[in-house]
Amino acid sequence: MSRSAQASLSRLEEIAGGDHVSMNEAELRAREVCGVLPAVVVRPADADEIAETLRFAVAEKLAVVPMGGRTKLGIGSPPARYDIALDLSRMNRVLAYDPHDLTLGVEPGVRIQDLLGTLAEKNQFLPLVVPFLDRATVGGIVAANSSSPLRHAYGAVRDFCLGMEFVTGEGTRAKSGGRVVKNVTGYDLHKLLVGSLGTLAVITRVNFRTFPLLPAQGTFVATFRTAEEASEFCVTVSHSVLTPQIVEIADSGAAQFLYPADAAESITPRPWSVIHSVVGHSAVVNRHARELGRLAGEANAEEFQALDESGSVPLLTRIREFPQLVLNSAPSALIFRVNLVPSAIPSVLRRFRELASRAGFDFAALTRASGILCAAFAPPKGIETSSASSAQLVKEVLHFNALPEAGAQSMLEWCPAEVKRLAGDVWGPPRADLPLIRKLKNAFDPQDVLSPGRFAGGI
């Protein structure tokens, strides 16, 4: 802090109240970002306190990193500067829920699991079944644009977020969008905040549309010998009239996490498996059971299995928590989120597997068939792997993605801080739209107060 720490502390205590400002060592350590510690933790109660904190930060040239459940802070580069950890966990109210309109307005600190519970009371849900469900908060999930298996049927945050309120890097409160389900009034600034990793503004309210829970559910697992067969099966289903809500492709590495030996359902881990989940009236689920089975047979599946509820619920939970399961088993794993077109799935997976095997890493991949891949590279158990070899692997994955023929784009979601430091850059070569990105950053946060250096291109 540029001013004396004590004076800064007093001012922040004036803003947020003494109980909600802390320089306690353990509190600071809990909010480290990629190995960098803040000087102070501030827990604001509302948007006005956030605005005041940010205006203070501008005046004092302090850097602020907003956070909620702290499950996605591993994404991005280490902050170039980091003074204030802006902890939004106190802002955890549901501000407006109108189940009859199927719309919802919430503060950023609401935990996703709590929110799903509130919605379930009205037989509704949000398609945000994300990893670390019990800790993840709305603001973090939106800022990280976290992927949910339900993306296949319901789209991503951008598709069901109706509007937002936020505080810009200058400490100005602003909003865009609204609370109605169809709206083209003004620029969709809130879409920019989705996936912006806290570099543009601090989100203070998110409005969503909600969805009805449907009466019946079915989960089906088909196993295959090759990636091509598994992928081809998914393409066939996507071209059929069937309407699954979850379609995931697991490789043999992922199978170890999804089908543990002690699980209620017994699925023999095969090289490749495709999981479909269907909801609707029971006639709809039954129809899927029949036709998915038939299509799987035609696609040369080794096995096709319909799971009952006792098997389905834990499997879907493990799919949701796949990154967490990997990290529990291998805390230093490198986990990438990869965007790719469905036709590129087999070739990209093959290339990743080659890179892993050359580096002596285990590889596990869970792929949403619509084109989002969670790729985990883990040092094998019991073998010491240096951070340097992990860093080299990060570079190779990013290098591969820079090739135009790769048809894929990767973002590093989890990675040890030391590996990041050695890799130097976690974003890969600059994209063509970087100059536009810079201009937008400058429009929202001209003083570079918010999460400086975390984003691509040093933003």
Next chain:
Amino acid sequence: MQPQLIRELEALLGPQAVLSSPEDLMLYEYDGSVELGAPRCIVFPTSAQDVSGIVRLANRYETPIVGRGAGTGLSGGAIARNGGIVIVFSRMNRILEIDEVNLRAVVQPGVVNLDLSRAVEHLGLFFAPDPSSQKSCTIGGNVSENSGGPHTLAYGVTTNHVTGLELVLTDGEIVRIGGRTIETSGYDLAGLLVGSEGTLALVTEITVRLMRKPEAVKTLLAVYDTLDDTTESVVEITVRAITPAACEMLDGFTLRAVEDYVHAGFPKDCAAVLLIEIEGLTEAVEAQAAEITDVCRQHRAREVRAAKNDQERALLWRGRKEAFGAMGRISPMYYVQDGVIPRTRLPETLRRIEEISRKYDLAIGNIFHAGDGNLHPLILFDERDRAQFARVVAAGGEIMRHCVEVGGALTGEHGIGMEKNELMPLIFTPDDLALMERVRAAFNPAGRLNPGKVLPMGKACGEIRVPPIPASAATRS
């Protein structure tokens, strides 16, 4: 306009691609709204390089530029408010690629909306956004306005179907944003650009999602004797969380005009009808149709009937999609509003519109996307009666204010354009608008790209613009 600029444009694009005679320019003074603006010159590029060259020339001559597709917009988005060059994309109308495996199409901006669906029909696919003007409006225009349509209730609006764009920026640079993948990491530039009404950049190529045609489609017509029963049915369908693909409402006044024109079989003696479409797997469609019929009957629908075949279904939809045209038969002019309200506020809102109709002594028809609360009151008038037209504008403003008061928005799909930019302060604070200004300036620093649109200019705060003369061709839709 400087003759030198015209000569340079002709040298760049060829004389066949530049229009500047007064009789040619007149054709581009209007769009589907009641607005008017005279361009100085019309150009027809055939490539992004052409567009880039035009932009560079316009910069040198400090001349405004406005992009235009088919000119079917309803808020004046494609009108050259400050004169200048209108770039018409009608010669950039090629479908560049159909990627069947990944369910994407890459198109130029001048491709007509319905032509894309026709081009992929044999593959069992379609492009979901379906504005009423889909036979003539272009996908570039849909991107600018973030267009909707009846079936967006289930499928979402244009922004939900665009994954990538090629842009020509205001400095003439050509840049790609997004791509073919379902997501792009980082700032969602495509999300910002779609719906920016041509004020941030010119779009020269669009990558869109294609959807699989559903197995079954069922179209229901529910007939009511009171407006309240009709709107309460819509509320109940929403409350029960039934999600039809489309849920359209036509009031009796509109219905009679439509029926005389289209002969779709709408009953002429009712207060209103709901046109409800359900799509999906046969099993799901049957279950939902039963639930919806149940809701309509409980709310005293006089009759609920299903279209027996595709022909009957097409006729009902023709009635809906050509309703604006039908209104043109009974009134010299109409002014179509586009407001959004939370769906549960529908009954009180329609009552309010009735009051406003009486208060201003104006005939107002209602034909709209009831399922997502997107109103389209059609206010009829005679353009020769200036006093009446002033009442039309006042009534439109009052309807808008009601929408805002009940928690709605100024426009659901037609855009702000030059029609409602001075109403923006009803929704947004000066700080909200200042940030939007900054974002516009980040892309369009000199303000030469589509000036006078979206954001207020501060001249007539909180008012709908009264055009100097209602455009003679404004009844198009």
